Amino acid sequence: MNDNTKARLIAIDWGTSNLRASLLDGEGAVIETRSAPGGIMAVQEGRFAQQLRAVAGDWMQTLDAPLVASGMIGSRQGWKEAAYVPCPASIGQVAAQLTQVEVAGDGEAGPRTLHIVPGLRAQHEGGRHDVMRGEETQIWGADLAPGACALLPGTHSKWAWVGEGGSVKRFQTFMTGELYGLLTKHGILGRLMKFGESHPQHFVAGVKEGLAGHALATHVIFAARTAGLMGTVPPEGLPDYLSGLLIGIEIAGAFAHRQPMPGSSEITLIGDDDLCDRYAAALEVAGLGARRAREDATTRGLWLVAQAARLLT
Amino acid sequence: MNDNTKARLIAIDWGTSNLRASLLDGEGAVIETRSAPGGIMAVQEGRFAQQLRAVAGDWMQTLDAPLVASGMIGSRQGWKEAAYVPCPASIGQVAAQLTQVEVAGDGEAGPRTLHIVPGLRAQHEGGRHDVMRGEETQIWGADLAPGACALLPGTHSKWAWVGEGGSVKRFQTFMTGELYGLLTKHGILGRLMKFGESHPQHFVAGVKEGLAGHALATHVIFAARTAGLMGTVPPEGLPDYLSGLLIGIEIAGAFAHRQPMPGSSEITLIGDDDLCDRYAAALEVAGLGARRAREDATTRGLWLVAQAARLLT
Numbered sequence: 001m002n003d004n005t006k007a008r009l010i011a012i013d014w015g016t017s018n019l020r021a022s023l024l025d026g027e028g029a030v031i032e033t034r035s036a037p038g039g040i041m042a043v044q045e046g047r048f049a050q051q052l053r054a055v056a057g058d059w060m061q062t063l064d065a066p067l068v069a070s071g072m073i074g075s076r077q078g079w080k081e082a083a084y085v086p087c088p089a090s091i092g093q094v095a096a097q098l099t100q101v102e103v104a105g106d107g108e109a110g111p112r113t114l115h116i117v118p119g120l121r122a123q124h125e126g127g128r129h130d131v132m133r134g135e136e137t138q139i140w141g142a143d144l145a146p147g148a149c150a151l152l153p154g155t156h157s158k159w160a161w162v163g164e165g166g167s168v169k170r171f172q173t174f175m176t177g178e179l180y181g182l183l184t185k186h187g188i189l190g191r192l193m194k195f196g197e198s199h200p201q202h203f204v205a206g207v208k209e210g211l212a213g214h215a216l217a218t219h220v221i222f223a224a225r226t227a228g229l230m231g232t233v234p235p236e237g238l239p240d241y242l243s244g245l246l247i248g249i250e251i252a253g254a255f256a257h258r259q260p261m262p263g264s265s266e267i268t269l270i271g272d273d274d275l276c277d278r279y280a281a282a283l284e285v286a287g288l289g290a291r292r293a294r295e296d297a298t299t300r301g302l303w304l305v306a307q308a309a310r311l312l313t
Numbered sequence: 314m315n316d317n318t319k320a321r322l323i324a325i326d327w328g329t330s331n332l333r334a335s336l337l338d339g340e341g342a343v344i345e346t347r348s349a350p351g352g353i354m355a356v357q358e359g360r361f362a363q364q365l366r367a368v369a370g371d372w373m374q375t376l377d378a379p380l381v382a383s384g385m386i387g388s389r390q391g392w393k394e395a396a397y398v399p400c401p402a403s404i405g406q407v408a409a410q411l412t413q414v415e416v417a418g419d420g421e422a423g424p425r426t427l428h429i430v431p432g433l434r435a436q437h438e439g440g441r442h443d444v445m446r447g448e449e450t451q452i453w454g455a456d457l458a459p460g461a462c463a464l465l466p467g468t469h470s471k472w473a474w475v476g477e478g479g480s481v482k483r484f485q486t487f488m489t490g491e492l493y494g495l496l497t498k499h500g501i502l503g504r505l506m507k508f509g510e511s512h513p514q515h516f517v518a519g520v521k522e523g524l525a526g527h528a529l530a531t532h533v534i535f536a537a538r539t540a541g542l543m544g545t546v547p548p549e550g551l552p553d554y555l556s557g558l559l560i561g562i563e564i565a566g567a568f569a570h571r572q573p574m575p576g577s578s579e580i581t582l583i584g585d586d587d588l589c590d591r592y593a594a595a596l597e598v599a600g601l602g603a604r605r606a607r608e609d610a611t612t613r614g615l616w617l618v619a620q621a622a623r624l625l626t
Contacts, residue, residue: 128539
């Protein structure tokens with residue numbers, strides 16, 4: 001039985017596919033975590049309150065710990081749109097701009113307030129915008145030093161550079177995961193592929209090709225078809241070869257305009273274990289070092305935001 | 314009524330989606346053209362002969378003109394796999410390697426032979442392969458001088474450089490059209506878009522962004538989402554903006570490793586009118602000139618191959 005009397009925060013990581021709620025104590029340590037496939041795409045007709053109570057209703061009824069959420073829940077498709085704070089952004093600036101949403105009462109449970117963490121926006125040379133939601137909280141939770149580079153792989157992979165006081169100085173999104181999904185599921189490249197096994201040697205070959213050819217990415221990706229047609233890579237090696245190509249293109253792209261990067265010789269990977277292992281292997285091919293972030297980066301980030309917002313009692 | 318007595322060749326352009334058959338005279342001029350949505354993806358259970366007879370059966374029965382086809386009909390998914398001739402490849406080399414397939418007789422119609430034009434393959438630095446099928450015939454039909462650059466936009470856009478004697482010296486594929494289709498139909502970028510109208514100014518903005526950011530293409534494409542989120546480009550301008558981004562990335566990529574290109578200041582566009590207009594506009598933004606190929610490039614290419622193969626009687 002968990003000692004819920006120590007609970008000081010209900011920390012919610014609410015993304016596109018999943019909802020994960022954690023009970024944290026006064027030091028930010030996790031007492032209990034629950035998750036459900038209740039991401040914003042799974043919530044029908046704006047029934048966010050019901051979804052939240054389905055996962056954490058008992059906590060909300062019996063504990064007066066505040067509720068803080070980060071992720072796509074604050075997007076236009078989420079519960080209520082939270083701001084995008086411009087970079088460079090400190091945790092203090094973000095904590096001062098939380099968006100409140102009232103969680104209606106339900107039976108004996110009274111109404112509660114949910115605090116949503118804003119996302120970040122950046123502007124690149126030439127005026128191009130970039131955005132993140134949720135990753136900023138993980139970056140803060142990873143406790144990175146100024147000059148560090150955080151890499152958060154995923155559907156939309158994020159590279160972020162840390163500035164003074166742990167602020168997020170600038171960041172950049174790569175559509176690596178989405179492109180892999182589209183090309184393998186709906187595109188012509190998937191037709192020659194056999195999925196299932198892992199083939200590290202073909203992954204490494206793809207990474208090298210992507211690193212070398214990133215300047216002509218939409219050409220280089222076609223190599224995943226010709227390598228299949230010509231028999232250079234067997235059907236069961238093609239998924240890893242394409243994955244390597246796309247990750248190689250991403251890594252070379254991230255450094256394309258600012259080589260060499262100060263402090264980037266060691267990159268901190270934040271996220272899913274398998275994906276981080278894949279990126280660590282690719283970074284090694286690129287001659288870059290990588291370390292893993294502390295495991296509780298997400299809950300710790302939510303705790304730090306709550307602390308900075310003086311929500312902890 | 315067409316004067317079919319002058320017919321000397323049945324020229325067939327047989328692709329993934331469509332089949333187009335033309336009757337050509339002794340000079341390669343078109344007497345009549347017929348087309349059908351009978352591309353190789355539409356042919357069930359290998360019924361290629363039935364498909365061909367449905368379009369050109371009367372010609373095959375009443376005329377003894379030879380049948381020559383180019384395109385995906387010679388791919389592994391087509392009727393019979395034709396070779397890939399390595400670059401540099403001349404029309405003579407290709408004409409010496411036609412693949413024959415017997416077209417079974419049908420009722421009163423006797424059997425016939427179909428000659429399939431091989432595709433081309435190229436190998437890039439580092440060993441990466443490239444392939445084309447059908448475009449080689451169009452390039453020959455366009456009558457280009459040594460040093461010329463041919464650009465054939467499409468699902469898999471091809472850039473080809475012409476060598477001595479009109480041979481195809483080398484070429485490069487870009488997945489521009491396929492990526493546009495995947496990203497707009499199945500990806501997150503399409504969700505903010507409104508399709509229909511043409512917006513040249515957003516297309517031009519996309520081209521500029523793509524040209525400047527081609528070295529980090531999988532990042533730059535994400536600008537089609539953030540420009541929508543931030544309201545920089547309205548929903549109805551986003552399809553053209555993404556199209557511009559991808560074409561800009563392609564153009565800059567094509568010149569990335571070999572700038573400046575000899576003879577590339579004027580590029581010959583071969584293909585669909587709307588798509589060629591779009592590429593001509595993008596090339597102009599890039600400071601490159603473009604001209605259109607003669608309209609009968611495909612049939613003329615088939616006629617030249619047949620001539621080189623001594624099939625014309």
